[in-house]
Amino acid sequence: EPEVTQTPSHQVTQMGQEVILRCVPISNHLYFYWYRQILGQKVEFLVSFYNNEISEKSEIFDDQFSVERPDGSNFTLKIRSTKLEDSAMYFCASTLGTGGAGANVLTFGAGSRLTVL
Amino acid sequence: SQQGEEDPQALSIQEGENATMNCSYKTSINNLQWYRQNSGRGLVHLILIRSNEREKHSGRLRVTLDTSKKSSSLLITASRAADTASYFCATDKGRRLTFGEGTQLTVNP
Numbered sequence: 564e565p566e567v568t569q570t571p572s573h574q575v576t577q578m579g580q581e582v583i584l585r586c587v588p589i590s591n592h593l594y595f596y597w598y599r600q601i602l603g604q605k606v607e608f609l610v611s612f613y614n615n616e617i618s619e620k621s622e623i624f625d626d627q628f629s630v631e632r633p634d635g636s637n638f639t640l641k642i643r644s645t646k647l648e649d650s651a652m653y654f655c656a657s658t659l660g661t662g663g664a665g666a667n668v669l670t671f672g673a674g675s676r677l678t679v680l
Numbered sequence: 681s682q683q684g685e686e687d688p689q690a691l692s693i694q695e696g697e698n699a700t701m702n703c704s705y706k707t708s709i710n711n712l713q714w715y716r717q718n719s720g721r722g723l724v725h726l727i728l729i730r731s732n733e734r735e736k737h738s739g740r741l742r743v744t745l746d747t748s749k750k751s752s753s754l755l756i757t758a759s760r761a762a763d764t765a766s767y768f769c770a771t772d773k774g775r776r777l778t779f780g781e782g783t784q785l786t787v788n789p
Contacts, residue, residue, distance in 0.1 A: 606779040667772045671722035
């Protein structure tokens with residue numbers, strides 16, 4: 564079964580450093596997402612991406628965050644200058660994006676755990 | 681205001697028993713979904729119910745939706761130890777999903 568893959572599975576970084584989290588969405592999916600989950604808290608929407616541009620972003624997704632689809636397969640989340648509160652599990656997800664209600668059924672990756680020291 | 685609040689926060693049952701989790705939300709929705717998350721893993725879609733549906737079944741899962749009360753329930757029948765996980769409801773408006781706090785279900789063998 565097709566899956567969303569994420570790398571790295573765990574990254575430890577120092578505060579102020581740049582981090583890039585990588586994702587390979589399902590190949591025929593059109594919409595891509597980043598969500599995050601701080602330990603013990605709910606999963607929160609960060610950003611959605613369609614047709615090579617951001618389609619929606621949350622208030623969490625400030626100027627320190629950026630997303631990119633540098634080639635036909637990878638989808639990346641960059642945090643320019645990490646803060647302690649950026650420590651969380653970051654999930655990439657994708658959807659086909661068409662076909663009625665099922666268009667919003669997300670396929671999630673296993674997540675990248677970011678620890679900021 | 682919080683969208684998608686589950687209760688109970690934690691539920692512990694014996695294998696073979698039924699597990700019921702509830703979700704409430706505050707704004708109008710297009711669809712409501714339930715996802716499962718094993719510890720430290722990604723979320724897996726379980727079932728979607730449209731705003732014009734009242735009940736839906738999938739295997740051992742039964743989901744209800746009451747849009748007048750802005751609530752949904754997920755029933756897992758004949759639970760198994762492998763059902764141990766966190767369960768989240770998620771409402772969608774447009775492309776963004778808003779997740780609830782989740783219910784941690786423990787099924788004891």
